[in-house]
Each structure stands twice: as structure tokens, then as C-alpha cells.
Amino acid sequence: MKKKDKFEVEKAIFQEHIQAAGLRKTGQRDLILEIFLSTEEHLSSEDLYSLVHQKDPSVGNTTVYRTLKLLTEAGLAREVRFGDNKTYYEHHYNHDHHDHMICTECGRVIEFFSAEIEARQDEMAGKFGFKPTHHSLRMWGVCSDCQEMAVETTTAPSGAQPRVRVKTAFR
Amino acid sequence: MKKKDKFEVEKAIFQEHIQAAGLRKTGQRDLILEIFLSTEEHLSSEDLYSLVHQKDPSVGNTTVYRTLKLLTEAGLAREVRFGDNKTYYEHHYNHDHHDHMICTECGRVIEFFSAEIEARQDEMAGKFGFKPTHHSLRMWGVCSDCQEMAVETTTAPSGAQPRVRVKTAFR
DNA sequence: TTGATTGCAAAGCATTTGCATGCTA
DNA sequence: TAGCATGCAAATGCTTTGCAATCAA
Numbered sequence: 525m526k527k528k529d530k531f532e533v534e535k536a537i538f539q540e541h542i543q544a545a546g547l548r549k550t551g552q553r554d555l556i557l558e559i560f561l562s563t564e565e566h567l568s569s570e571d572l573y574s575l576v577h578q579k580d581p582s583v584g585n586t587t588v589y590r591t592l593k594l595l596t597e598a599g600l601a602r603e604v605r606f607g608d609n610k611t612y613y614e615h616h617y618n619h620d621h622h623d624h625m626i627c628t629e630c631g632r633v634i635e636f637f638s639a640e641i642e643a644r645q646d647e648m649a650g651k652f653g654f655k656p657t658h659h660s661l662r663m664w665g666v667c668s669d670c671q672e673m674a675v676e677t678t679t680a681p682s683g684a685q686p687r688v689r690v691k692t693a694f695r
Numbered sequence: 696m697k698k699k700d701k702f703e704v705e706k707a708i709f710q711e712h713i714q715a716a717g718l719r720k721t722g723q724r725d726l727i728l729e730i731f732l733s734t735e736e737h738l739s740s741e742d743l744y745s746l747v748h749q750k751d752p753s754v755g756n757t758t759v760y761r762t763l764k765l766l767t768e769a770g771l772a773r774e775v776r777f778g779d780n781k782t783y784y785e786h787h788y789n790h791d792h793h794d795h796m797i798c799t800e801c802g803r804v805i806e807f808f809s810a811e812i813e814a815r816q817d818e819m820a821g822k823f824g825f826k827p828t829h830h831s832l833r834m835w836g837v838c839s840d841c842q843e844m845a846v847e848t849t850t851a852p853s854g855a856q857p858r859v860r861v862k863t864a865f866r
Numbered sequence: 867t868t869g870a871t872t873g874c875a876a877a878g879c880a881t882t883t884g885c886a887t888g889c890t891a
Numbered sequence: 892t893a894g895c896a897t898g899c900a901a902a903t904g905c906t907t908t909g910c911a912a913t914c915a916a
Contacts, residue, residue, distance in 0.1 A: 668824030
């Protein structure tokens with residue numbers, strides 16, 4: 525049996541978006557998409573550009589910007605901002621909605637989700653007759669690792685932590 | 696009895712901050728603070744600059760930027776971003792913490808507060824051993840006025856709305 | 867008098883745009 | 892072949908910085 529492409533669904537979505545918009549499939553777009561999908565991190569355009577550049581130095585900066593915008597329109601990527609005046613992109617397709625905690629010491633980003641918070645948000649919107657399309661909740665502070673460092677403890681990270689995906693921005 | 700300055704407390708705080716940091720009181724800073732305090736809106740540096748410029752055309756753009764930063768440090772102003780890549784400033788002293796709903800049609804900003812959301816946030820942070828210093832919750836969508844416009848109703852805004860302060864950004 | 871403050875112009879930075887060339891459909 | 896895509900350089904837009912002149916303490 526032929527081995528299936530790990531990202532075939534995402535690629536099909538992109539393909540569909542491309543065609544629906546009367547655009548064209550190109551080697552650059554394919555490469556950028558491939559690398560974006562294989563990187564489970566919050567990437568700035570610059571980050572992605574340097575990864576792409578390693579594989580194919582002929583690809584230009586502008587194309588990465590333009591393609592990221594395309595991926596966002598296609599619903600494959602989502603823009604996020606962490607306060608350093610850069611736009612980061614994260615996977616959007618098949619990824620649950622979540623919010624972010626950003627460590628101001630090390631730049632680590634913790635993704636979390638609270639159904640209760642979401643519910644209260646909708647409730648508040650309803651009170652004002654406001655129809656929300658999307659939202660953004662971010663908390664800045666100090667992550668557990670950086671707190672430990674600050675007090676110079678040697679205690680090993682203890683016990684069962686809640687499930688969390690940790691990523692790093694602020695390169 | 697002498698009439699008291701409406702903003703004497705804020706001015707005293709600024710004065711104190713100025714002195715504590717070994718800085719100097721100047722006419723420009725006084726004017727900028729005065730105008731900032733008298734404007735109950737979300738102001739970009741450019742907005743504030745043009746207001747200041749009307750009173751005193753000799754004040755420069757840069758000074759407004761620098762002073763807004765100073766006001767933020769002094770705890771009198773708070774930076775907010777609504778997604779148009781500008782930094783807005785709102786009053787911070789003696790103003791309750793709140794979050795924002797931003798109408799993507801007209802730029803109207805609705806301030807709201809939910810103790811429950813705040814509590815859930817702290818709870819989530821606690822789960823991850825994260826010590827939050829501040830946070831930002833924003834919802835984008837369509838405000839009630841713009842929804843009415845969209846469906847071309849002539850119904851007058853009905854009934855008792857929750858207390859809300861409405862401001863406008865995106866000038 | 868000393869050193870902070872100011873305004874101007876220039877520089878920064880992330881991102882966008884104009885345009886000639888290249889390439890997909 | 893038509894016209895979208897690309898890469899480069901230049902342009903943007905907001906914000907910061909360098910610097911000489913000014914001004915507060």
C-alpha cells in the first residue's frame with residue numbers, strides 16, 4: 525500500500541482554496557506549506573522564511589508573507605500576536621481553539637482552553653447585543669520554570685502537570 | 696473656597712513619578728497630561744498629538760510618544776491594541792480593570808468586566824504554575840447598532856441595556 | 867551650571883506594494 | 892498565450908533614536 529502523505533488533508537484544502545480563488549499552484553507555495561505544516565510551533569514570517577530558505581534559497585521573503593496570508597484565508601493558519609510587534613502563525617485546521625499564556629522571561633507560550641471562560645464570554649457579548657466573530661485572550665506572566673530559576677531552587681519539576689503544549693516565540 | 700483641580704490626584708501621581716525618576720516637570724508634559732486626562736476615549740499617540748497641537752503647535756510628535764510612555768510607567772495610562780497596528784491609550788488610574796469588545800464595522804469599543812472570567816483565568820494560570828502579571832481579552836464582532844443597520848430595520852434601540860461605556864477608535 | 871528635555875530629521879522594523887520577469891494552466 | 896506569481900527594491904506606517912539647541916532645577 526502506498527504510504528499516504530501526512531498532510532494530505534491540509535494540502536487538499538489549500539488546493540481547493542487556490543482553485544476557488546482562481547489562483548495557481550506553485551513550487552514555492554507547496555514548499556512553504558509543507559514546512560509550515562511540519563513545524564509545530566508559533567512561527568513568524570521571518571522564522572518560516574529562514575526555514576524555507578534552507579531548503580531553497582531562491583524563495584523570497586515576500587512570497588512567504590504572501591503565502592502565510594493565503595494559508596490564513598484558507599483556514600490552515602491563524603495569526604497570533606504576543607506583544608513583540610510581530611505576527612506569529614499557528615496551525616488552525618484540526619486544531620482546537622485555545623488561548624495563550626506568554627512567559628515574559630523566556631518567551632515560552634502555553635496553550636490552554638477553558639469552556640467556562642468561553643461560555644462567559646458569549647454571555648457577556650449577549651448582554652450587549654454584540655455578535656462576536658472571534659476573540660483573543662492572552663495572559664502574560666512568569667512560567668513555572670522561570671519562577672524556579674528566579675529563586676534558585678534545584679527542586680525538580682514535580683508531579684503531574686495538566687496537559688499542555690509548550691511552544692516558544694521571541695526568538 | 697478655592698476650586699480644586701479636577702485632576703489633582705492624577706497630577707500629583709505624575710509629579711511623584713517624575714521626581715522619583717529624577718526627571719523634570721515641563722510645560723509640554725503638563726499640557727499633554729491635562730489633555731489626556733480630559734479626554735475620555737481611547738487615544739492613539741497621533742490622536743493626542745493633534746489635540747495637543749491645537750493648543751500649542753510648537754509641541755512635537757516625539758514628545759507626545761515619550762510622554763505617553765511616561766504616563767504608562769506612572770500608572771496613569773494603559774496601552775491597548777485593537778488590531779489596526781496602532782497603540783491606543785486609556786485612563787488607568789482609578790479606572791476599574793475591564794476588557795474590550797471591538798466592532799469591526801464601526802470601530803466602536805465596548806468595555807466590559809466579568810468577575811467570573813477573571814476567576815477562571817487565575818484558576819487556569821494556577822493549573823500551569825503560571826504567575827500572571829496582566830492579561831488582555833478582546834472580542835471582535837458586530838455591535839448591535841451595526842447589526843440593525845445591516846438588516847435595514849428602523850426599530851429604535853430597545854429596552855434597558857447594561858451599563859456600558861462606548862468609545863470609538865479606528866478614526 | 868548641569869544634565870534632562872525637546873523638536874527635527876533620520877533611522878528602525880515588520881509588512882506591503884510596484885514592477886519587470888517568469889511560469890502555470 | 893494570458894495573466895497570475897515571484898523576487899527585488901522601494902515604499903509604508905508607526906515608533907524610536909541621534910543630536911544640537913533649550914530649559915528646568
